[in-house]
Amino acid sequence: MNIYKPELVEIMDIIQETPDIKTFKLQFVSKKMREEFSFLAGQFAEYSVFGEGECTFCIASPPTRTEYLECSFKIAGKVTGALNKMNKGDIIGLRGPYGNHFPLEQMEGKNVVFIAGGIGLAPVRCIIWNVLDLRDKFKDVTIVYGARSVSDLVYKRELEEWKKMDGVKTVVTVDPGGETPDWTGEVGFVPSIVEKVAPASENSIAIICGPPIMIKYTFPVLEKLGFTEDNMITTLENRMKCGLGKCGRCNIGNVYVCKDGPVFSYKEMLELPQEY
Ligand SMILES: Cc1cc2nc3c(=O)[nH]c(=O)nc-3n(C[C@H](O)[C@H](O)[C@H](O)COP(=O)(O)OP(=O)(O)OC[C@H]3O[C@@H](n4cnc5c(N)ncnc54)[C@H](O)[C@@H]3O)c2cc1C
Ligand code: FES
Structure with a gap:
């Protein structure tokens, strides 16, 4: 693949996750690309709407599943606005994969704790399915996911699937005021729910993705639970x-976030100039 040139991908299906977030199931138009494209969990791609521009999304489907490539996007501006108007069968451009990846080998043989907020579940979902598809290589899996309100939760069908799996503890929360009368999950911000769930830090690694404010307040909670700086990973x-x-x-x-990242350990983040 020429990494500078967008390849054509067809939108095979569209899932309306929330009022402002959609998931596209994509497939390369070229048979060669369908056979040769490979990536690792945590990598991202540049997606283009011809005549409008490009934008960056993580690859939200796992490398262990190759039928489709998936991305989930929140409508934020020009290009995501144009993507929002596209239909099944339409063609967009994709170049990548770019960046580094989650440390899957470092995670093997360990308990894995996934913590995500809002659309931050997109990159985490990729590594969650990667781990679950290679289940024997990992110990207990804990998933803590939060969104502003019940209607802002993404991948609802998969949250239900994870809840039913053996050896997978899935806790879903919404911000105070975001619950509905029939909501049976937690109510509270992600860091306080992590504190309540208190995942064991021994032989564990945590992956944290979400809004900067969530990440900022989750690190100290994990540190208090005993997670070390190199066992806390974010993007x-x-x-x-x-x-x-x-x-x-x-x-x-x-440090180039596109090339050296987007995945960093907390230890690496502490070594960066404090401008992010
Ligand atoms: C490595 C990486 C992975 C990402 N993965 C996803 C993903 O899976 N799903 C998703 O919805 N989004 C993701 N994003 C964010 C996404 O790239 C931007 O929201 C998107 O490019 C906006 O494009 P736009 O043309 O619609 O918005 P624009 O018209 O360019 O901007 C709209 C508004 O969003 C702000 N904005 C745009 N990009 C960013 C950004 N990176 N950070 C903060 N503010 C921004 C602009 O300043 C402006 O206020 C990711 C970004 C990076 C760098
Ligand atoms: S996006 Fe161009 S240098 Fe990182």
């Missing part, structure tokens, strides 16, 4: 343009 979402370490749009000091 940064600095604005990007090239995705390849060429344009200088995404860098923090000497």
